[in-house]
Amino acid sequence: MKNLLILVALGSLVHTAQTLLPIGGDAHGAAGTALAFGLLLLVAFVSGDILARLRLPKLVGYILAGIAIGPHALGFVSANMIVQLDLIEGVAICLIALTAGGELNLGRLRPLLPTIVALTGWAVVGTSVLLGLALFVAAPRLGFLEGLEDTTLLAFCGMLGVVLSAQSPAVVMAMLSETRSDGPVSRTMLGTVVIADLVVIVLFSGASAVVRSLMTGEGDAAGTARTIAWELFGSMGSGIVVGILLAYYLRKVRRDASLFVVLLCIIVAEITTRVSLDPLIVMLSAGLVIANFVESDASSLVHDLQAASLPLYLVFFAVAGTTLHLDLLFEFGAIAAILVALRALGFGLGGAIATRQTRSTVEIRRWAWTGLLPQAGLALALALVVQRSFGDWGKGASALLLGVIAMNELFMPIVLRNALLRSGEAMVRSSVAPAVRLPAPSPPGEQP
Amino acid sequence: MGRLVVLIWVLFGAVGAMAQATEVAPAQPGPTWPLVKSVIGLSILLILAWLASHPKVRRRLEDALGIGHAITSGLAFVLLGLLARHPAVGILDDEVLYDLTPLVHFALGWLGLIIGFQFDVRVLDRLPRGTATLVGLETLTPFLLVGTTGAALMLFFGRPWNDATFVRDAIVLATAGAISATGPSERVAPQGAFGGEPDPMRAVESLDEIIAVVGLAALGAFFRPLWIEFEWDLPGTVWLILSLGVGLCLGLIVYALLAGRRGSEFLALLLGSVALASGIAGYLFLSPLVVCFIAGALLVNLPGEHKQLCWKILTQLERPIYYLFCAIVGALWHVADWRGWVLLIAFLSSRGIGYAIAKRMLGRQSPRLAARVEASGWRLTLFPPISMVSIAIVMSAQVLYRDPAIPWIVTAVIGGAIASELISRRRRSR
Numbered sequence: 098m099k100n101l102l103i104l105v106a107l108g109s110l111v112h113t114a115q116t117l118l119p120i121g122g123d124a125h126g127a128a129g130t131a132l133a134f135g136l137l138l139l140v141a142f143v144s145g146d147i148l149a150r151l152r153l154p155k156l157v158g159y160i161l162a163g164i165a166i167g168p169h170a171l172g173f174v175s176a177n178m179i180v181q182l183d184l185i186e187g188v189a190i191c192l193i194a195l196t197a198g199g200e201l202n203l204g205r206l207r208p209l210l211p212t213i214v215a216l217t218g219w220a221v222v223g224t225s226v227l228l229g230l231a232l233f234v235a236a237p238r239l240g241f242l243e244g245l246e247d248t249t250l251l252a253f254c255g256m257l258g259v260v261l262s263a264q265s266p267a268v269v270m271a272m273l274s275e276t277r278s279d280g281p282v283s284r285t286m287l288g289t290v291v292i293a294d295l296v297v298i299v300l301f302s303g304a305s306a307v308v309r310s311l312m313t314g315e316g317d318a319a320g321t322a323r324t325i326a327w328e329l330f331g332s333m334g335s336g337i338v339v340g341i342l343l344a345y346y347l348r349k350v351r352r353d354a355s356l357f358v359v360l361l362c363i364i365v366a367e368i369t370t371r372v373s374l375d376p377l378i379v380m381l382s383a384g385l386v387i388a389n390f391v392e393s394d395a396s397s398l399v400h401d402l403q404a405a406s407l408p409l410y411l412v413f414f415a416v417a418g419t420t421l422h423l424d425l426l427f428e429f430g431a432i433a434a435i436l437v438a439l440r441a442l443g444f445g446l447g448g449a450i451a452t453r454q455t456r457s458t459v460e461i462r463r464w465a466w467t468g469l470l471p472q473a474g475l476a477l478a479l480a481l482v483v484q485r486s487f488g489d490w491g492k493g494a495s496a497l498l499l500g501v502i503a504m505n506e507l508f509m510p511i512v513l514r515n516a517l518l519r520s521g522e523a524m525v526r527s528s529v530a531p532a533v534r535l536p537a538p539s540p541p542g543e544q545p
Numbered sequence: 546m547g548r549l550v551v552l553i554w555v556l557f558g559a560v561g562a563m564a565q566a567t568e569v570a571p572a573q574p575g576p577t578w579p580l581v582k583s584v585i586g587l588s589i590l591l592i593l594a595w596l597a598s599h600p601k602v603r604r605r606l607e608d609a610l611g612i613g614h615a616i617t618s619g620l621a622f623v624l625l626g627l628l629a630r631h632p633a634v635g636i637l638d639d640e641v642l643y644d645l646t647p648l649v650h651f652a653l654g655w656l657g658l659i660i661g662f663q664f665d666v667r668v669l670d671r672l673p674r675g676t677a678t679l680v681g682l683e684t685l686t687p688f689l690l691v692g693t694t695g696a697a698l699m700l701f702f703g704r705p706w707n708d709a710t711f712v713r714d715a716i717v718l719a720t721a722g723a724i725s726a727t728g729p730s731e732r733v734a735p736q737g738a739f740g741g742e743p744d745p746m747r748a749v750e751s752l753d754e755i756i757a758v759v760g761l762a763a764l765g766a767f768f769r770p771l772w773i774e775f776e777w778d779l780p781g782t783v784w785l786i787l788s789l790g791v792g793l794c795l796g797l798i799v800y801a802l803l804a805g806r807r808g809s810e811f812l813a814l815l816l817g818s819v820a821l822a823s824g825i826a827g828y829l830f831l832s833p834l835v836v837c838f839i840a841g842a843l844l845v846n847l848p849g850e851h852k853q854l855c856w857k858i859l860t861q862l863e864r865p866i867y868y869l870f871c872a873i874v875g876a877l878w879h880v881a882d883w884r885g886w887v888l889l890i891a892f893l894s895s896r897g898i899g900y901a902i903a904k905r906m907l908g909r910q911s912p913r914l915a916a917r918v919e920a921s922g923w924r925l926t927l928f929p930p931i932s933m934v935s936i937a938i939v940m941s942a943q944v945l946y947r948d949p950a951i952p953w954i955v956t957a958v959i960g961g962a963i964a965s966e967l968i969s970r971r972r973r974s975r
Contacts, residue, residue: 099801106798107821110791114825117777117787128827131647135821139802142814408813 100143107143108166111136111173133178134185138408140166141415154510156271156414161507163418179419182412187366188359189413191380192406195358197270197291198384206288209281212455212465213288219454220447220466221262221293225300227443228436229258239432241493249311253490256304260479260498261440263297265506266290268471271410272513280522282460286468291381294475298375299325301479305486312487324373332375336382339365343383344391417473421503433500437508440501444469460520467516472505620963622868626875637876645873647824649944650833652870654823656937657834659859660758661841662852663751675911680752682907684723687899692719694895695888695957699950702884713768714950717942718888720764721958722896724757724938725929754934755838761938762788762835770830770945788831792839795822800844803851811854832941834934867933874936877943878955885956892957893964900929931962 111132141159148158166173206213232254236242245253269290273283306321339361346357362380369376448466457465480502484495517523629636637645696715704711766788767781779787799818806814822840823833845852879885908915939958943951 103798103801106794106801110794110798110825114791114828117779117829128647128650128824130824131650131820132824132828134647135817135819135824138813138817139798139821142810142817143802407809408816411813411817 100147103143104140107136107140108171108173111166112171115173129175129178130181133174133182134412136166136173137163137182137412137415137419141411145411154272154514155275156268157507157510159411159414160418160421163415164421165418166415167419167421169419169421174419179416182416184363184366185409185412186416187370187376188362189409191362191366191376192359192409193267193270194377194380195362195384195387196406197266197287198381198386199388200270200284200287201291201385201388203385203389206284209285209288209461212285212452212457212461213292215451215455216285216289216448216465216469217293217296219451220289220444220469221264221296222300223447223450224440224443224469225258225262225297226255227258228261228440229255231436231439232257235432239493239497241490241497245490249308252304252308252311253487253494256301256308257483257494257498259297259300259304260476260483261436261501262443263472263476263479264290264293264469265471265473265475266294267473268506268510268513269468272510272517276514276517276523278517278520278522278524280460280520281458282464282520283517283522285457285461285465289465290468293469295329295378297475297479299329301482305482308487328373328375329378331373332369332378333382335365335369335374336379337386339379340383340386340390344387347387347391417477417506420477421499421506429497429500433497433504436497436501437504440505441470460522464516464520467513470505470512471509472502476502476505620871622871623875623878623959623963626872627878627880628875629872630876637873642873642876646944647827649870649873649940650823650827651820652866653937653941653944654819654826654833654837655859655862655866656934657758657832657837658819658822658841658844659863660751660754660834660934661838661843662845662856662859664755664838664842664845666846673914675914676752678911679907679914680756682903682910683725683900684753684756686903686906687896688719688723690895690899690902691722691892692716694891695719695722695954698888698891699953702950702953704950709768710946710948711950713764713946714942714948714954716760716764716768717938717951718892718954718957720757720760721931721935721938721954722892722899722961724753724932724935725900754932757932757934757938758835758838761832761941762838765830765832765835765941765945768946784831787829788826788835789839791825791829791831792822792836793843795825795836796840796843796847799840800847800849800851803844803855804849806851807854811851812858815855815858827944830945832945834937834941870936870940874940874955874959877952878959879952880956882952882956885953886960888953888957889960889964892961896961896965930966931958936962 114132141162144158144162144165145155146158148161149155163174164170168174168176168179229251232239232242233251236245236250236254242250242253266287269286272278273287302321302325343358343361347354365379366376369379444466448469449462452462452465476498480495480498483491483498485491487494626637628634630638630642632638692715695718696711699711699714700706704714762785766785769781769784795818799814799822802814802818803811818840819837822837826833826836844855904915935958939951939955943955
């Protein structure tokens with residue numbers, strides 16, 4: 098009740114302020130940034146609290162808060178204000194990637210590696226093929242695909258299948274933190290979504306290059322390969338350098354490591370995107386270096402980052418919510434729901450084949466594939482690339498993609514949380530890390 | 546830890562603003578390097594702010610340089626800001642500075658919350674006899690003298706006397722001159738609110754800051770920015786009531802939010818609350834200092850366990866935020882405008898005379914109180930150090946108003962703050 102009253106009070110206050118809003122004037126824009134930051138943070142926090150009482154994931158509360166006060170619903174936070182919070186997203190990506198990398202101890206992952214690779218192959222690649230074929234078959238019923246020749250249509254649907262199969266390491270990290278899960282299932286989930294994300298980036302780069310060349314008759318295979326190579330290997334190399342720098346700091350100075358890490362993240366977030374590197378891969382590699390090649394305890398660093406990260410994650414999730422187009426759900430609701438179900442089916446089947454092939458434990462067989470279900474940052478970014486790059490076909494397709502992503506972003510964390518609780522790995526860790534949603538890397542060639 | 550977290554968020558604001566500015570800027574050849582330079586420059590600035598505000602470093606600096614008050618110890622940051630603004634360095638250009646406005650709002654809000662937290666109504670009943678006379682004299686006398694002298698000089702510089710903004714600028718200058726620093730270094734904790742025995746004499750010290758904030762509220766309400774239109778045409782009184790209402794509403798919401806919270810949650814909520822309060826204030830062209838002051842005053846006077854933790858976090862971050870604030874002030878400082886320097890001399894001398902008159906009048910009217918004040922060491926001297934609230938008031942004016950006299954006032958107050966402490970220090974050491 099108290100939380101609801103706070104939400105009403107916050108909403109009323111901001112609404113009143115907006116009715117008094119000065120007409121035009123540039124200082125208003127600047128003040129709006131602080132207002133948006135504060136409002137998103139507080140509303141997300143309170144909404145998370147409410148959802149937690151309902152035994153639902155807090156991060157769904159954060160996202161719902163963003164949807165509610167964002168430009169597509171109540172409009173308390175405008176699209177301009179959200180743009181000005183871009184840095185939050187970049188730094189969140191870096192921080193979460195570093196945390197995820199810090200959790201990936203290769204020694205502990207080695208026994209699970211065959212399962213992770215098989216899951217990536219069967220579930221992720223298999224599902225993208227399945228979804229692509231489903232879209233191809235349903236093309237006559239999808240008006241926006243009209244006018245594409247069969248070969249182009251098949252390639253275009255294949256590309257959409259890749260986008261639809263993207264996961265969200267962020268949500269997985271968030272759920273692992275929120276449920277304090279640790280164990281083989283959790284590690285398999287995390288390892289799979291991290292590797293699958295990289296695979297999706299590569300697949301999308303290739304697929305979009307093919308579609309572009311089929312549509313325009315011009316193709317630059319070498320250029321595409323160079324772009325992908327620079328983004329992947331350049332990011333990994335930079336990440337190793339960042340990791341060594343961080344490791345040196347941890348070994349020699351140690352004090353106020355969280356400040357140093359956040360400074361690094363800010364610098365990485367701001368610079369990498371401008372030189373076409375991927376901040377997620379950079380910081381993931383840095384985290385891997387820390388977790389595997391440095392004596393200092395990476396988990397203590399992660400713990401140090403908790404307090405600094407909480408406001409960041411709250412705002413980050415809420416901002417993600419503000420970008421969800423719920424209106425598109427009404428437009429493509431039925432088809433989107435079918436695709437969501439098909440995607441889940443694909444992951445389930447692929448997961449079953451992969452885990453049987455690698456003779457995994459019963460828990461991994463039952464639950465590991467559920468980590469692939471949630472979608473967020475990468476899928477959204479890829480949908481935007483599709484929208485911008487492929488004319489009217491892209492615009493129509495992105496509307497459908499955004500509808501599917503909205504469903505997966507809202508509902509799949511609940512499924513994942515349930516799976517973690519049932520797997521018996523929940524409540525294993527002693528301390529609660531902040532609820533984090535691992536954002537996705539930016540798509541190749543896309544400048545966030 | 547809390548200190549670090551808020552610092553990190555301050556840096557977020559700074560870099561975010563800088564990134565926005567970079568994106569807004571028209572495409573130029575090689576756009577990456579200026580950005581990298583700005584990111585690294587701001588990061589270094591943050592590290593320096595943190596280092597300089599560390600108690601050990603601060604003590605050493607203060608001992609070595611013989612300085613204690615924020616503005617003087619923040620001088621290095623004012624100079625850094627000047628340097629960062631220089632075209633050859635190019636870290637803080639016009640666009641970056643414009644986009645740093647939310648950070649200025651946030652810093653003003655933070656400071657406002659701290660001042661509000663010192664407004665413990667329990668102490669008001671225990672104030673020594675003659676407090677009204679003391680505060681009235683030490684505030685009003687320099688206020689009137691600085692205001693009159695400043696107004697005369699601004700008239701001489703060509704400001705039209707029949708323009709309302711002329712009166713407003715004179716009041717801004719006078720208000721900044723009427724506040725002196727509350728103590729040698731640390732802020733006075735509201736002991737009464739924490740369940741301890743309140744020290745009325747220490748409370749007296751912060752009263753002029755509170756009066757100045759009230760003055761700023763009136764200024765913000767009755768002198769609305771002229772360069773912008775509003776949806777509703779409201780009289781000044783309504784804007785004043787609105788400031789009060791927004792502050793009270795936010796205070797109550799923050800109180801409800803903070804109740805029963807601990808650790809990182811408390812910190813996140815406090816951070817969000819200040820951002821929201823300063824954002825709403827900035828949105829409505831009210832002073833974030835005033836709105837957050839009201840919220841802070843409410844928070845400290847309501848029961849609960851939030852107060853000590855809140856005070857701890859607020860004061861821990863005061864210095865580093867202030868130092869970054871100083872850097873922005875430095876970047877906005879138009880040192881080349883000679884009129885500001887002339888105004889500085891007038892400001893200093895009229896302020897000094899004002900305090901001298903106040904001291905003499907107090908000695909005549911209430912000798913016992915004058916003796917107590919004298920014993921405290923820094924009050925009612927000829928050149929009492931200027932409070933950081935004065936700088937905040939000037940910054941508030943800079944954010945809200947746009948006319949030619951504001952840069953002169955900035956020069957006068959910043960220069961005056963530095964000079965008055967150095968003079969005050971030298972006189973005391975003799």
